[in-house]
Amino acid sequence: MVSASSTQYPPLNKATAPLSALLLKSTPATGIVHIGLGNFHRAHLALYTALAVNESGGDWGIFAYSLRSTTIAQAMTSQDNLYAIATISPTSQAIVIPGIHTAAIGGPSRVTETLEEMAKESTKIISLTVTEAGYLISQITGGLNMQAPEIEHDLQNPIAPKSAIGIIVRGLEKRASSHGAPVTVLSCDNLSGNGDRTRQLTYDFINAMGNNAQLRSYVEKSVTFPNSMVDRIVPGTEERHLKMVEEGLGVHDDSPVPAEEFSMWIIEDKFAAGRPAWEKVGAIFSDDVAAYELMKLRLLNGTHSLLSYLGALAGEETIPGAQSTPFIETAVHSILHNEFLPTFTMPSALTSDGYISQLIGRWSNTILGDRTSRVGSDGSTKLPQRITEPVLFHAQSRHTPQFISLTVAAWLACIAPLKGFSPGVHAEAMKDPAKSKLVELAGMTTDPTVFVHSVFSTAQIFSPELGELNGFVDCVAGYLKQIIDEGIEKAALTAQSKN
């Protein structure tokens, strides 16, 4: 078993109050430009980097840029780029302050500074955590969605790109036309083959630019895109976290990050211009990243989706609330063992029993209280990553995975309820970039079968291959109908009986 939890961070105070605080402030110069200044970045890459620099030095300060929001950036700037990570588990609470950011800026008006920073020779890594939705992947081609308004904009506006891929390419272009020094582009999002995928999207953009020989040859020779598997459950910041940090630190932090104790990072060691000594602080360099990714995307993220949609429909606000609901607990067990586990090979260093029992413990963290509405948001960009290959795998033996189908039906019930069905407040709090499109389709019929078929044939959320599996699409439709007519628990019992 990879030791990935308490041992990799410095031993913090195990008492619940007052909290101990560990300040990691080594003020290195910038070596990393990061896109996506959300809570996940701040509790994962930033912490590993702060710990590595604390341990082994190096100019690996992080210049962080948030694509749209300025809130976190402003809070950090007013706090000397510092913020607290509150690690919250049932048995311990602790605070660590990763003083690793050299700048935190946000919003379209600051993109020029970001491009300039990316273009500096001293920048060795361009990293990103922009969520699945931020990659603008077309489910039809599997490549960059050329019709996405941000991509159309970025192809026309080289100096003010808006999308993550547009920004990366324009930054690389500046490097190619100046010093040409190598750099690594490091995706830290939940996409399968996240490095390979980012590389492909980068080339898709470059190809659409025309006149690009110098840039293309620079990327081929001097830019690497390692794959990585990232893992730590990091909820959104709530009032109670601000209070907890204030009580523990004795100072007010405008933007602390709550996080579970567990953390894991598996990375392919393919860095074009060096990297922090992350392996000294718990990151694992491996040639077997793909196996870890599949394990995590399916067992953790795939089942997380089930927990969030079934949970929200059952009136549960939190993931631990969902996990402890008996019929959902049964569904979790079935989807893990019968539907996801058979579809991939576990990494040789881990056992499925060990990993699954650790997952159950993580999902049961009531004090962290991760919300069903957080995990259930953006399902239109998360579900294709999590369920497509497993459904196709089972289709080879003419089998329809019942709980995966139920998860998709429950997602639709949450995001685009048909007339007369009310999914409840936790579902209503879920956001989704495809929500307006789905709501429009839902408004065109009251028949779940017609609706589900229109989602698979016209919404361009799932790959056409999935839409062609009539058995699967009908099964999703059947469960949506049952959710509406009889409720989520009855639908889950049906899925259980067919398993």
Ligand code: CS2
């Ligand atoms: C979650 C992830 O948002 C989601 O759908 O499944 O954010 C999950 O908490 C992380 O991937 C854990 O590493």
